[in-house]
Amino acid sequence: MPTVHAMRAGLVQRWSAAVSKLPGALVCGVIALAATFVSEHYGGPQLLYALLMGLAFHLSMDNAQVRRGVEFCGRSVLRLGVALLGVRITLHEVFALGAATALTLVSAVALTLACGLALAHRMKRPREEGLLSGGAVAICGASAALAIASVLPKTAENERFTLLAVVGVTVLSTVSMVLYPFALQMLGLSQTQSGIFLGGTIHALPACW
Numbered sequence: 001m002p003t004v005h006a007m008r009a010g011l012v013q014r015w016s017a018a019v020s021k022l023p024g025a026l027v028c029g030v031i032a033l034a035a036t037f038v039s040e041h042y043g044g045p046q047l048l049y050a051l052l053m054g055l056a057f058h059l060s061m062d063n064a065q066v067r068r069g070v071e072f073c074g075r076s077v078l079r080l081g082v083a084l085l086g087v088r089i090t091l092h093e094v095f096a097l098g099a100a101t102a103l104t105l106v107s108a109v110a111l112t113l114a115c116g117l118a119l120a121h122r123m124k125r126p127r128e129e130g131l132l133s134g135g136a137v138a139i140c141g142a143s144a145a146l147a148i149a150s151v152l153p154k155t156a157e158n159e160r161f162t163l164l165a166v167v168g169v170t171v172l173s174t175v176s177m178v179l180y181p182f183a184l185q186m187l188g189l190s191q192t193q194s195g196i197f198l199g200g201t202i203h204a205l206p207a208c209w
Contacts, residue, residue, distance in 0.1 A: 024069015075150050105200050112138035142166045
């Protein structure tokens with residue numbers, strides 16, 4: 001059994017590791033609060049504001065103390081946030097869709113991921129880019145892109161492509177929110193059909209969360 005001294009040393013080590021992440025976590029928290037404030041008072045996607053503010057504060061990553069906290073938020077906190085988004089969907093809501101609708105959406109996700117990988121292969125791009133862009137389009141937009149990027153190799157090329165994917169999927173989702181309802185009305189689809197289509201194609205933008 002571990003001695004009292006060893007347990008105390010372990011607790012001190014964990015406490016020191018947690019404290020070392022605090023400056024970077026505070027920076028991320030301030031950016032998140034600022035993006036939320038701007039989105040709520042002036043409109044627009046919260047995630048896009050956070051992305052632009054994060055770019056403005058990117059130089060702070062040169063500080064080792066800040067970098068540890070930012071990297072922690074970009075991995076563990078981001079994964080927790082994506083998991084909490086999934087928890088919002090209850091089993092009752094899933095069953096209410098019906099087996100046919102659920103199967104259609106699952107098939108669409110799988111097909112979109114496959115298309116992303118196939119296009120990356122066709123265009124002679126890294127497989128990671130196909131997976132990231134396909135996942136962003138297929139699942140939940142920018143949140144999926146960031147979650148996938150957190151488990152990909154940390155290279156400058158992957159970071160640049162992640163930024164491109166996040167901005168691209170956010171802009172396209174915003175445009176589709178405006179255009180799709182008019183297009184569906186012109187097609188004469190029912191409310192149920194329109195809801196299934198919109199829910200399966202438009203990603204959950206922060207402005208709508």
